[in-house]
Amino acid sequence: MYVRKTQRRNKDGSVVRYVQLATNRRVGGTTQADVLLNLGREDKLDLDSLRRLVASLNRYLGDTDVDVAELLAVERAAADRARRALETAERERRRPACRRCSAPFSDERWEEKERGWNDDGLCAGCRQADADQKAREEAERERAAVEAAEAEAKRSRPWWRRT
Numbered sequence: 619m620y621v622r623k624t625q626r627r628n629k630d631g632s633v634v635r636y637v638q639l640a641t642n643r644r645v646g647g648t649t650q651a652d653v654l655l656n657l658g659r660e661d662k663l664d665l666d667s668l669r670r671l672v673a674s675l676n677r678y679l680g681d682t683d684v685d686v687a688e689l690l691a692v693e694r695a696a697a698d699r700a701r702r703a704l705e706t707a708e709r710e711r712r713r714p715a716c717r718r719c720s721a722p723f724s725d726e727r728w729e730e731k732e733r734g735w736n737d738d739g740l741c742a743g744c745r746q747a748d749a750d751q752k753a754r755e756e757a758e759r760e761r762a763a764v765e766a767a768e769a770e771a772k773r774s775r776p777w778w779r780r781t
């Protein structure tokens with residue numbers, strides 16, 4: 619059995635194609651096509667019903683049903699997505715937050731905390747703010763020390779050299 623295509627030319631020159639299910643039969647010395655089923659005009663074929671017929675034949679033959687395989691793949695992909703979403707949500711619930719401003723830790727900061735030594739429990743932003751504050755205080759102390767040294771140098775100079 620095979621799918622056979624025939625065509626008919628209209629008077630206006632246009633061509634109409636037909637699709638048939640046929641089988642070959644030997645008649646004398648020649649081969650003749652026996653049409654088993656006319657499927658109709660090619661441009662008006664019901665492709666979905668043909669696909670259902672193929673699936674039905676596959677099921678009958680015990681071959682993997684393409685539709686079922688596709689369905690299973692789609693279901694598996696959906697299940698994978700759901701599992702990943704759940705894992706992500708689970709992970710987010712465990713995400714630590716800054717002990718000062720309560721901002722959730724970045725992945726980088728979280729990993730650092732997991733490694734765990736000498737952790738201050740602060741987010742990167744609060745850490746930076748602390749570092750900036752420390753730098754300002756340090757600069758202020760240096761400035762005060764320089765000023766004190768200058769004042770001391772002024773005091774220890776002889777009176778005629780004081781300005």
Ligand SMILES: [Zn+2]
Nearest residue numbers: 716719741744
């Ligand atoms: Zn913070």
